[in-house]
Amino acid sequence: MDRQLSTRAKVGWALGGLAILVYALFPVAWIVSLSLKAPSDLSNQQFLPTRFSLENYREIFTGNASELFLSALRNSVGICLIATFISVVLAMFAAYAIARLEFPGKRLILSTALAVAIFPVISIVTPLFNLWRQIGLYDTWPGLIIPYLSLTLPISIWTLSAFFREIPWEMEQAAQVDGATNWQAFRKVIVPLAAPGVFTTAIISFFIAWNDFVYGISLTSTERARPVPAALAFFTGSSQFELPTGAISAAAVIVTIPVVVLILLFQRRIVAGLTNGAVKG
Template sequence: MSSSVQQRTTGGPDDGRTGGRAGADQLTEQERAGMAAQAKAKRRTTIGWWVITLVVLVWCLFPVASILATSFKTPGDLSNGQFLPSQWSTINYEEILVGDSRELFLTALWNSVGISVIATAIAVVLATLCAYAIARLDFPGKKLVLTVSLMVSMFPVISLVTPLFNMWRTIGLYDTWPGLIIPYLSLTLPISIWTLAAFFQQIPWELEQAAQVDGATPLQAFRKVIVPLALPGVFTTAIIAFFIAWNDFVYGISLTSTEAARPVPAALAFFTGASQFESPTGAISAAAIIVTIPVVLLVMLFQKQIVAGLTSGAVKG
C-alpha cells in the first residue's frame, strides 16, 4: 500500500522525461513558426522593393523608349497616336547625318565634344589642386571654401544668364567656346571639389610623409604618390563633370547665336522639318538618341570605376 501511495505521489519514472520532451517539442514548434513568419515577412519586403524598383525603372525609361520609337517613325506616323511605328524607318537618322540637317547637327556635335572635354579637363585639374589643399593643409576658412563652392552651385542657372549675357557681349565672349567653358566651370567645379576632397581624406597621410622622408619634394610626393592613389576618384569626378557640361541647355541656348559655338542640346531647338507644316519631331528624337549614346557607353564601360570612386570618398567627409 505504501508503494502505491508513493507511486501516486511521485508519479511514474517516465513522467518527467515525457513532460520535458513535450515542452521541448512545443518550444521547437514556436521557434519554427517564428522563423517561418520572419521568412515570410522578408520575402514580402524583397518583393515590395522589387516592385518599387520596377515602377521607378519604368517611370524613368518610358520617355527614353518613347524617344527611341519616335526616332524610327516616318513623318506620317508622328500623328497617329501609336507608340511603335507602323513601319520602322531610318529616315530621321539619315536626315541629321547625311541630309539637310547634317551641317547643323555635326557642327553642334563637334562643339559639344570640344567644349565638354575642355571644361572637364580644366575642372578636374583645378578641383584636384583645391581638394588636395582642403584635405591636407590646415588653413583658416577651408571649411568655408567647401561651403561657398556648394552655395555657388545652388544658384539657379537661369538667374545667372542675363548678367553673363550682358558681360559676355561687352568683353567679346558671346557666342564663343570660352564663353561656354567658363560658365560650365561654375557648374562642374563645386561637385568636383566636394567629391575629391572627401576622396583625398581617405588616403593615409603617412604615405606622403614617407615619400618626403625618402627625399621627394611636396610636388613630387603629390604627383607620384597621391595622384596615382586618387585616380579612381579623379576619374569619377571627370565623368560627372563631363555629364554636367554635355547635358547643359540653358547656357548653350542663351550664350550663343550662331553655329560657331552652339552645342547639341541647344541646336535641337533649331531643327526644322522639310516644310513649315512638317514637325521635326522625328529628327529631334534621332539626334537626342545619338547624343545620349556617349553617355550610356561611358556609364556601361566604366560603371565599376564610377561606383568605386563614389563609395571610396563617401566613407569620410
C-alpha cells in the same frame, strides 16, 4: 548577415524594381521609338512604329538638319571635354589643399563653392550675355567653357576633397621619408589613389556640362559654338506645317549615347576600396 529572403519578399522586390525601371526607361523607349518612326507615323498614337525607318537619322547626319546638328555635336563634345578637364585639374589642386593643408579661409572657399553651386543660373545669364558681347567672348568656345567651369568646379571640389580626406596621411608621409618631394608624393601616390574619385568627378562634371541648356542657348548665336541641347531647339520640319519631332528624337538618342558609353566604360573604375590593404586590414 546571410539572412535568406523569402520567396514573397523576392517577388516583392522584383516587382518594385521593375516598376522603377519602367518608370525611368519608358520616356527613353518612347524617344527611341519616335526616332525610328517615319514622318507619317509620328502622330499615329501607337507606341511602336508601323515600319522601322532610319529616315530621321539620315536627316540629322546627311539631310537638312545635318549642318545644324553635326557642328553642334562637335561643339558639345569639344567644349564639354575641355571644361571637364580644366575643372578636374583645378579641383584636384584645390581639393588637395583643402583636405591636407591648414590655411585661413578654408571654410570660406568651401562655403563659397557651395553657394555658387546653388546660385540660380538663369539670374546671371543676362549680365553674362552683355559682358561676353562687350569683351568678345560671345558665341565662342571659351565663352561657354568659362561658365561651365562655374557649374562643375564646386561639385568637383566637394567630391574630390571628400576623396582626398579618405587617403591616409601616412601614405604621403611615407613617400616623403622615402625621398619624394611634395609634388612627387602628390603625383605618384595621392593621384593614383584618388583615381576612382577623379573619374567619378570627371563624369559628373561632363554630364553637368553636356546637359546644360540655358548657357548654351543664351551665349551662342551660330554653329560656331552652339552645343547640342541648344541646337535641338533650332531644328525645323521639312515644311512649316511639319514638326521636327522625329529629327529631335533621333538627335536626342544620339546625344544620349556618349553618356551611356561613358558610364559603361568607367563603371569598373569607379570602384572604391582601392585603398584596401594600404593600412592594416
